[in-house]
Amino acid sequence: MKITQEADYALRIAYKLACEDKVCDAKSIAEDVCISPRFALKILRKFVVGGLAVSYKGVHGGYRLAKSPDQITMRDILELIDGPLDISRCLSDDHTCSRNGTNKELCVFHNIFAKLSSILSDNFDKITFAHLIDSKMTSEEICQLIK
Amino acid sequence: MKITQEADYALRIAYKLACEDKVCDAKSIAEDVCISPRFALKILRKFVVGGLAVSYKGVHGGYRLAKSPDQITMRDILELIDGPLDISRCLSDDHTCSRNGTNKELCVFHNIFAKLSSILSDNFDKITFAHLIDSKMTSEEICQLIK
DNA sequence: CTTATAATACACTTATAAGGTATACTTTGA
DNA sequence: TCAAAGTATACCTTATAAGTGTATTATAAG
Numbered sequence A, B: 001m002k003i004t005q006e007a008d009y010a011l012r013i014a015y016k017l018a019c020e021d022k023v024c025d026a027k028s029i030a031e032d033v034c035i036s037p038r039f040a041l042k043i044l045r046k047f048v049v050g051g052l053a054v055s056y057k058g059v060h061g062g063y064r065l066a067k068s069p070d071q072i073t074m075r076d077i078l079e080l081i082d083g084p085l086d087i088s089r090c091l092s093d094d095h096t097c098s099r100n101g102t103n104k105e106l107c108v109f110h111n112i113f114a115k116l117s118s119i120l121s122d123n124f125d126k127i128t129f130a131h132l133i134d135s136k137m138t139s140e141e142i143c144q145l146i147k
Numbered sequence C: 001c002t003t004a005t006a007a008t009a010c011a012c013t014t015a016t017a018a019g020g021t022a023t024a025c026t027t028t029g030a
Numbered sequence D: 001t002c003a004a005a006g007t008a009t010a011c012c013t014t015a016t017a018a019g020t021g022t023a024t025t026a027t028a029a030g
Helices: A005-020 A026-033 A037-049 A074-082 A110-126 A129-133 A139-143 B005-020 B026-033 B037-049 B074-082 B110-126 B129-133 B139-143
Strands: A053-056 A062-065 B053-056 B062-065
Touching: A005 A026, A005 A037, A005 A062, A005 A074, A005 A129, A026 A037, A026 A062, A037 A053, A037 A062, A037 A074, A074 A110, A110 B110, A110 B139, A139 B110, B005 B026, B005 B037, B005 B062, B005 B074, B005 B129, B026 B037, B026 B062, B037 B053, B037 B062, B037 B074, B074 B110
Parallel strands: none
Antiparallel strands: A053 A062, B053 B062
């Protein structure tokens, strides 16, 4: 029921890139987030492939966000790393609500899981990195975006 | 971001016990849920230890719920198996919001994770097995309990 | 036009947790 | 007393998360 460590790091990397608004190399990003440079590179590659960041090779190369922070949501990052924000396999695995793949009917829990998953997604989608880096917004104000 | 398979099975076992309202042996429960009898026993043991079911040994033994279905919520089962419904390690691990344990300040994401986790818990807490087995309630009506 | 810097590609390893089993034992009803 | 249940404890297997190694490619600066 937890987001992965990698997705957690990815959020912090995105936050850093949003704050800096300039090309940052993987090494300095890694230091900020307290992970190894290699692992930062791995995550950053996913950003680039997913269209959330652009990369520059060579001397003075690095990464910057591909869009403005108000166009990037927490959901974008979380789904980039962890996939869909589904809380149950009912929802993802081809509607197989029971163990044996034969039962294609929806189980009693299916719609409940679906509704709660979409509440999660929708809320993560409301919070952009523009909100997060906005020094005029308190943590409480950001939380009021939820629900 | 998913509940575990074991928690999923546990929900279905609880549902079955709530429907039956009599002593059921592990083998028949396992058949219903399509898992091995041994694994069903393992999960059922957690029910007993957690006070959600009582067990009877010997011939004609088995399990039944320890409380009435309206006193058992989806949250009870999910937390029994998977632990607290926290969506981030920020929340559980002693408030360590960053990788290095030294930073005890809350990170920008902390309150967001906390709020969404409690939305999840609160909603799972509203849905009892009495609702789920109530033949007069449609799936849509049960979902309206959420939020 | 060479060199240092930084990203890329792809394969690999290691750690952790999920998922599931084995064996021996205890209790109980017929 | 015996077979049908649950109990206890430990173990195994597999999947996934998490992180590394090595070689390659692109680029700016000197």
